[in-house]
Amino acid sequence: DWTPAAFVEETIERIRKEVGDKKVVMALSGGVDSTVAAELIHKAIGSNLYCVFVDNGLLRKDEFETVLDSYKHMGLNVKGVNARDLFYGELAGVSDPEQKRKIIGRLFIEVFQQESSLLKDISFLGQGTIYPDVIESVSVNGPSVTIKSHHNVGGLPEKMNMKLVEPLRFLFKDEVRRVGREIGISDIFLGRHPFPGPGLAIRILGEITPEKVAMLQEADAIYIEGLREAELYDKVWQAGTILLPVQSVGVMGDERTYEFTVALRAVTSTDGMTADWAHLPYEFLAKMSNDIINKVKGINRVVYDISSKPPATIEWE
Ligand code: XMP
Numbered sequence: 001d002w003t004p005a006a007f008v009e010e011t012i013e014r015i016r017k018e019v020g021d022k023k024v025v026m027a028l029s030g031g032v033d034s035t036v037a038a039e040l041i042h043k044a045i046g047s048n049l050y051c052v053f054v055d056n057g058l059l060r061k062d063e064f065e066t067v068l069d070s071y072k073h074m075g076l077n078v079k080g081v082n083a084r085d086l087f088y089g090e091l092a093g094v095s096d097p098e099q100k101r102k103i104i105g106r107l108f109i110e111v112f113q114q115e116s117s118l119l120k121d122i123s124f125l126g127q128g129t130i131y132p133d134v135i136e137s138v139s140v141n142g143p144s145v146t147i148k149s150h151h152n153v154g155g156l157p158e159k160m161n162m163k164l165v166e167p168l169r170f171l172f173k174d175e176v177r178r179v180g181r182e183i184g185i186s187d188i189f190l191g192r193h194p195f196p197g198p199g200l201a202i203r204i205l206g207e208i209t210p211e212k213v214a215m216l217q218e219a220d221a222i223y224i225e226g227l228r229e230a231e232l233y234d235k236v237w238q239a240g241t242i243l244l245p246v247q248s249v250g251v252m253g254d255e256r257t258y259e260f261t262v263a264l265r266a267v268t269s270t271d272g273m274t275a276d277w278a279h280l281p282y283e284f285l286a287k288m289s290n291d292i293i294n295k296v297k298g299i300n301r302v303v304y305d306i307s308s309k310p311p312a313t314i315e316w317e
Contacts, residue, residue, distance in 0.1 A: 130176055
């Protein structure tokens with residue numbers, strides 16, 4: 001029988017044997033998988049694990065600072081890299097979703113390689129790959145039609161010529177969470193909704209500007225905080241806010257406004273492959289709409305996405 005305790009013990013032992021006194025470099029994303037994988041490797045080899053956490057400017061409000069602090073708190077040997085301007089610069093004027101993903105994937109690799117090259121004598125690359133990533137990357141690269149190119153897997157290892165350390169390669173998400181709980185990872189990481197690698201870039205339909213990112217971060221923070229306060233956060237599988245590329249007329253006091261719309265998204269699901277829109281209470285939606293329109297400058301309309309997957313997808317891009 002599989003138990004988290006036995007898995008943890010065997011895995012730490014195996015990593016120790018495999019890595020010895022060599023060094024491992026690893027990118028952290030703030031998500032469950034990379035965090036649990038890093039902590040397992042950390043338990044095995046301590047400060048010979050070098051972690052890099054990149055701020056691509058597309059994370060949620062205050063997320064970079066908060067998550068970096070938590071990593072340091074865990075005792076991880078981690079470097080935070082502010083690459084916001086690089087990402088904003090290269091994304092300027094780009095509105096095609098796949099193009100955005102490609103740019104973000106490429107820049108991430110560039111920044112990570114640059115950081116790794118500053119470190120000496122690194123022999124291994126740590127990754128938080130889990131079993132569904134392995135399966136999905138096969139179909140993404142295979143003959144079947146690519147719907148969206150996820151960039152969780154691939155890219156890094158081939159280009160970096162390093163051996164991989166992937167302690168979660170045969171685990172499903174719920175097993176990763178159980179392992180995380182076993183090794184004392186905070187609920188801040190374990191209870192988190194999934195968040196796409198390209199971040200808010202694929203939740204800003206059309207062109208990305210730093211101003212739009214800031215606007216969406218504010219709206220998103222109100223929504224996510226609201227879900228937590230209403231004790232709805234754990235009842236949905238994923239939630240987020242999407243900034244639509246249209247402006248519409250509104251009225252504020254006796255002024256006419258012409259501002260942006262955000263769509264609220266919340267879904268229930270078990271694996272993200274199919275999903276139903278979450279039937280959030282009307283009172284809650286009403287409060288979110290009021291709070292967002294009153295507090296976020298530039299937004300005068302809020303809509304709720306009532307589409308399930310399929311035929312829609314969870315993200316809008
Ligand atoms: P969709 O929109 O395809 O999303 O229904 C399914 C799940 O995948 C996430 N997602 C991504 N994750 N890179 C990622 O790492 C991506 O490009 C990407 N696109 C979608 C999405 O947030 C949802 O959890």
